[in-house]
Amino acid sequence: MSEVVLAYDRPSRLDGGVLGLGRAGDSGPLPFFDGFAARPGLVAALLLAVAAVARSRYFQPSAARLLDPILTSGDGRLRLESFSSCCGVYARADLLPEALTGTRAAPGTTNVDLNQDVRDALSQLDDRDELRLSVGADGLTVVTRATAAFERKVTLPTRWIKGLGEAALAQAGMQVAATAGPAATRRLLTGLPPAGPASAPPWALVAQGRELRFRQAATARAPLVAGPFRLREMRPLARYALGLTVWTRPGPGPRSTAFQLDLPGARLWLVLSPDVTRGFSGEGQALGVLADPGTVAAASALRPALAWTSRLDETALAASAGVTTGRLRQMLAVLGSQGLVGYDLAEQAWFRRDLPFAAGRVPTLQPRVRRAAAISAPDITVQPIEGGHEVFVRGRGFAHRVALAGGDACCTCLWFSRHGDSRGPCRHVLAARAHVAATSSEASAQPPAAPAGRPNYQETGS
Known part of the structure; x- marks a missing residue:
């Protein structure tokens, strides 16, 4: 009598009401995201923009070392996130369901290093070509008519884990400060101040009729944006622009500012820190709750209740946890500091990532x-x-x-x-x-x- 031993690619688990089953055999792990881009040129440009932010160091430019976009699948969409090497710019591209065809979008998160071969392949695409993306726990596969490339999963930088929570807290509570139509968006991005020390101090974003302009002189009620040249990675996507929304926190002086570029079936976000010299990883807005062991323990207990959805329902989560909405937001801030949740200004809600959580890592981070x-x-x-x-x-x-x-x-x-x-x-x-x-x-x-x-x-x- 022979004995058959099956090896599974991962343990099966029930997480937030979603059942993930491990697979047996030698066919390799099943990707949690697999689909074609409805507009390959647009999706390729979004991938390249997020990767370009990761390759950039806007403060004291030098060779960047952090080149690892984060990819999160769930609720029929794919999110791509990165930080600049100086951690002062947070980028996120949201591919909505209408941007994807023939898609399998199960819950999952990974982060990869986009090498030069992949970037070269993506830079040659337009909307008449074909682009297939396959994302799994082991990495990213990019397939075009001309080539195919695989990017393995790499270790997520600790600085990025800290920055993810701080960038989310910076966005929570922001309000719309300005909007622009397609043509005005293209003109604003084309006319960005050049990079350099003279462009680093805060500039006023002034509305003139239907136009938006950056001015060095402060203007009443105009949001202040430090180093607006940090928006340059949006330029290649300006031709697809449907509009631009600028978000900022109320109050005087320079503050974190979020720029939302609306695109067909997608959005691109660039969130700028209050100063070119400041990285999100050192902002420290979550320290108050992280120093409270009770809040950290409550957040750890809340994690299994997070559902895989583009919009976490705060009211339902608070009711299931038996806490107030204010207390729930403290718990979400703790989870955000571990990279488990992010904040979506367009949805005015938190969303889920699948990263490991360990309360014991808080003092280390x-x-x-x-x-x-x-x-x-x-x-x-x-x-x-x-x-x-x-x-x-x-x-x-x-x-x-x-x-x-x-x-x-x-x-x-x-x-x-x-x-x-x-x-x-x-x-x-x-x-x-x-x-x-x-x-x-x-x-x-x-x-x-x-x-x-x-x-x-x-x-x-x-």
Whole structure:
């Protein structure tokens, strides 16, 4: 009697209501996305634009090393994402169902390195050609009438994982600041300021009738865009443009700005950081929730409830988890910091990615969280004040004063004096908030002993 042993390409699993079955045999893993482009020239140009952003370094240009677009399939569509090598530009191309024919679009995510041979093949396509894309856990296959090429899966850069969450938080809460039609979009992209130090400071995006123009002089109510030359990767797609929508967060001064280029059956997004010198991976807007072990644990428990859809229903998710919508958004911020969810401004909703989640990686990915956790309770002294708390956090032989009032905080450290709260809280604020939250109201009401001598409020670092 002979014995037959079957080897499966991956474990079968039920994730968010979607059943993924492993396959036996030697035919190789089944791709989770397989389909033809309805407009090959347009889809090829989108692939090349996202890859061009990954190859670019807009701050201190040099040879780029991060060339790995992320591809996510699900809900009948394919998303391609990347960051610039300086991490200051986030790019995303959404191929909607109408852009794809004969498509198999099961849930899945991978990231690949588009080499020169693939880019050369894509650059020669137009809408009269044929383009087939096959995406699986092992990589990407591109097939044209002239050639076929396979790109293997590569390791996702840690910096990108951090940047994915920060870019999503930057977009959540944005509002429409300006719009342009097809012709005005082409003229705006054709007339971008040239790259260079003179173009790095913020420019005002001014509406003049139906036109949009970048102006160096600040204008009331006009959004400020740092380094508008970073939009240059949109130029090859301008001929397909149906319109442009500009999104930004309300408030004065330079802020992250999102440019949505509408195309037939697709969208291209470029999200620019508030300054050419700033990368999304260091923005730190998620640090407050990442420093709370309870929120991190709740987010880990929420992950199985995420459905594979282009639009996560916050109300339904909050109800199933038994939390408020505000609490749910904190949990989504944690998942976003691990790259598990992103934010879609066009849908005004979060969407799902399939990346591994490990709560234990948070301190590794976020050094400020790790440093705050290393500050021991005896080094923190809390005094209640009107409307909040005054907290002294001892450092290297001296202490910093942290003032907490509701959701606002300030610190006397050098990090806060340089950045305020624009780059997320410093480690002293994180430690102070965690200590106050862990202390009972009865204990907090008792004024602790004052620190010996007058604290010296000087220290570098965050």
